[in-house]
Amino acid sequence: MSDQNPDNAAIKDPDEWVTGDEPSTAAQRSYLETLAREAGEEAPAELTKADAAKLIEELQAKTGRGR
Template identity: 70%
Template sequence: MSDQNQTPDSTDVDTTGTTDPTQKPMLGSPVAEGETAEKDPSDWVTGDEPATGPQKSYLDTLAREAGEEIPADITKAEASEHIDRLQQKTGRGA
């Protein structure tokens, strides 16, 4: 029997929002005007988990440069929000 007639397994889930099974999600693709590729940290599924090591390390650097202190026991979402804010404050933002 040919592999073409098999039903998709969980690794073939369509995350593009389309019904076209041949449409694959692409990183780096242009985003339609008015849309954003970024998800609000408050909407993250893992946003309530503790901040990652790399987030804490980068936040430590940014906070020192900005002359601020940030609690170490923050969530991933809170860390992301602080990083965005401090990048703007320190001029490290893109």
């Protein structure tokens, strides 16, 4: 394993989530709306949990939020 950082040990790729194909949560949708607004974009209406997580990561990078 090349990444031995214990902080990343629990982070799973959203594509590997067991519940990744379920609808996004209310918290994900709310945060996506905030991030999208800050990025000057529109949040998609319907996403899976996994797709929402990936878009959150993308918009965090774009807006400077998050990690």
